[in-house]
Each structure stands twice: as structure tokens, then as C-alpha cells.
Amino acid sequence: MKNIAVIGYGVIGKRVADAINLQDDMKLSGVCDIISDWRIQNAVRKKYDIYAATQEAEDRMKSEGISVKGDMHDLLKKSDLVVDCTPKKIAAQNVAIYKEQNIKFILHGGEKHETTGHSFSAENNYQSALNLDATRVVSCNTTSILRTLTALKRANLLDYARGTLLRRATDPWESHLGGIMNTMVPEKDIPSHQGPDAKSVDPIWMSSLPQ
Numbered sequence: 273m274k275n276i277a278v279i280g281y282g283v284i285g286k287r288v289a290d291a292i293n294l295q296d297d298m299k300l301s302g303v304c305d306i307i308s309d310w311r312i313q314n315a316v317r318k319k320y321d322i323y324a325a326t327q328e329a330e331d332r333m334k335s336e337g338i339s340v341k342g343d344m345h346d347l348l349k350k351s352d353l354v355v356d357c358t359p360k361k362i363a364a365q366n367v368a369i370y371k372e373q374n375i376k377f378i379l380h381g382g383e384k385h386e387t388t389g390h391s392f393s394a395e396n397n398y399q400s401a402l403n404l405d406a407t408r409v410v411s412c413n414t415t416s417i418l419r420t421l422t423a424l425k426r427a428n429l430l431d432y433a434r435g436t437l438l439r440r441a442t443d444p445w446e447s448h449l450g451g452i453m454n455t456m457v458p459e460k461d462i463p464s465h466q467g468p469d470a471k472s473v474d475p476i477w478m479s480s481l482p483q
């Protein structure tokens with residue numbers, strides 16, 4: 273049984289926590305965040321152990337009647353692996369802590385490939401992730417590119433690829449950040465980061481493809 277910690281209980285973290293909870297060989301050791309609003313109340317309702325990332329967060333959580341088990345370091349001490357689901361750039365800052373505590377970690381698509389040196393998409397490179405100390409699960413958009421091109425490549429139908437990604441939805445509170453790219457808001461930089469990102473998952477399969 274492996275004890276898994278989730279840092280950041282937002283859009284992705286709440287799903288990761290529920291998924292861990294469903295596995296026979298994993299135990300959710302706790303979730304750690306800075307929020308004290310309705311979002312963390314979902315974790316309270318599910319009886320997950322809650323940890324506060326900062327002292328201010330702990331004070332706010334307690335003032336909202338949330339029982340706090342400790343801080344992030346307390347959670348890491350009782351965990352074998354951490355899945356960091358904090359917003360982009362925050363997770364990269366946490367990497368030094370994970371390395372110092374010698375704990376394996378998984379980051380998400382908001383971070384750069386170099387942060388872990390391995391980028392993961394199960395269909396493409398599950399085997400190469402075994403026994404690593406760290407990996408990064410690429411974003412939903414990069415995964416969609418990988419799944420589409422991998423299917424075409426396996427069917428021997430792929431010479432090269434040039435794609436336009438139309439993102440039709442976004443987290444509502446981030447809609448002002450260009451989330452609905454190429455639908456209402458055009459992507460300003462070509463190639464967008466998802467093409468090179470796909471190559472970082474599978475450099476051999478994708479190396480022949482222009483960006």
C-alpha cells in the first residue's frame with residue numbers, strides 16, 4: 273500500500289484525490305491547499321485529511337471550522353509519493369522541497385518538461401516512467417494531440433502533422449487568460465507549446481514530425 277499526498281485541491285487535484293481513493297494499492301494520505309472556501313469543503317465532506325500549505329491558510333481554515341491535520345511537511349512525512357496539482361509555476365517551486373525530503377513527485381502540464389526531465393502520457397511511455405523519481409503529466413490538450421497522432425501513426429497513416437487546436441472550454445474563472453484559444457481568442461505564438469510538448473513525451477515517435 274502506497275501513501276499518496278495531493279498538493280493543491282483544485283480542478284485537477286480533486287479528481288486526482290478521488291482517483292487515488294478508488295485504488296486498491298494506494299491510500300490518500302491527505303490533501304494540502306491554501307483555500308478555505310467551498311472547494312476545500314468538498315474534501316471535508318469526503319473525510320479526507322486536510323493540511324495547510326501556509327500558516328495563514330491554516331488560520332483561515334480553522335476560522336472556517338476546518339480541522340487541519342498539520343502543514344505540508346507533516347503530510348510529506350507520511351507519504352511515499354506526492355502529486356502536485358497547484359497552479360502553474362507553484363509546483364516547480366515545490367520541487368526543491370520534494371527533493372530535500374527524498375519523496376517521489378508527479379507534476380502537471382503547467383510546468384516545463386525540464387522540471388522533471390520526463391513527460392508522461394500512459395499510452396505512449398508508461399514503461400519509461402517505471403521507477404523514476406519524478407514525472408510530469410502533460411496537459412489535456414497535449415494529450416489529445418498524442419492520442420490522435422499515435423493512433424494515426426500505429427495505423428501507418430501518418431507522414432507529418434500540422435494541426436490547429438480549438439479550445440472550446442476553459443475553467444470559467446480563467447477565461448480572461450486566453451483559455452478559449454483559437455475560438456474567440458487566437459493563439460499569438462506559433463507553434464503553440466503543445467506541439468513541442470507532445471514531442472517531449474515521445475521524442476522517437478514524434479521526432480520526424482515538423483512542429
Ligand SMILES: NC(=O)C1=CN([C@@H]2O[C@H](COP(=O)(O)OP(=O)(O)OC[C@H]3O[C@@H](n4cnc5c(N)ncnc54)[C@H](OP(=O)(O)O)[C@@H]3O)[C@@H](O)[C@H]2O)C=CC1
Nearest residue numbers: 280281282283284305306325357358359380381382411412
Ligand atoms: N484545469 C484544467 O483543465 C487542467 C489543468 N492542468 C494542469 O494541472 C495543474 C493544476 O491546475 P488546476 O487544477 O487547473 O489549478 P486550480 O487553480 O484549479 O487548483 C490549484 C489549487 O492549488 C491551490 N494552491 C495555490 N498555491 C498553493 C500552494 N502553495 N500550496 C498548495 N496549494 C496551493 C489553489 O488555491 P488558489 O485558487 O487560492 O490559488 C487551488 O486551490 C496545472 O499545472 C495545470 O496546468 C492540466 C490539465 C487540465
Ligand SMILES: O=C(OP(=O)(O)O)[C@H](O)COP(=O)(O)O
Nearest residue numbers: 360381382411412413414446466
Ligand atoms: O487548463 C489547463 O491548464 P491551466 O489551467 O494552467 O491553463 C490545461 O492544462 C491546458 O493547458 P495547456 O494550455 O498547457 O494545454
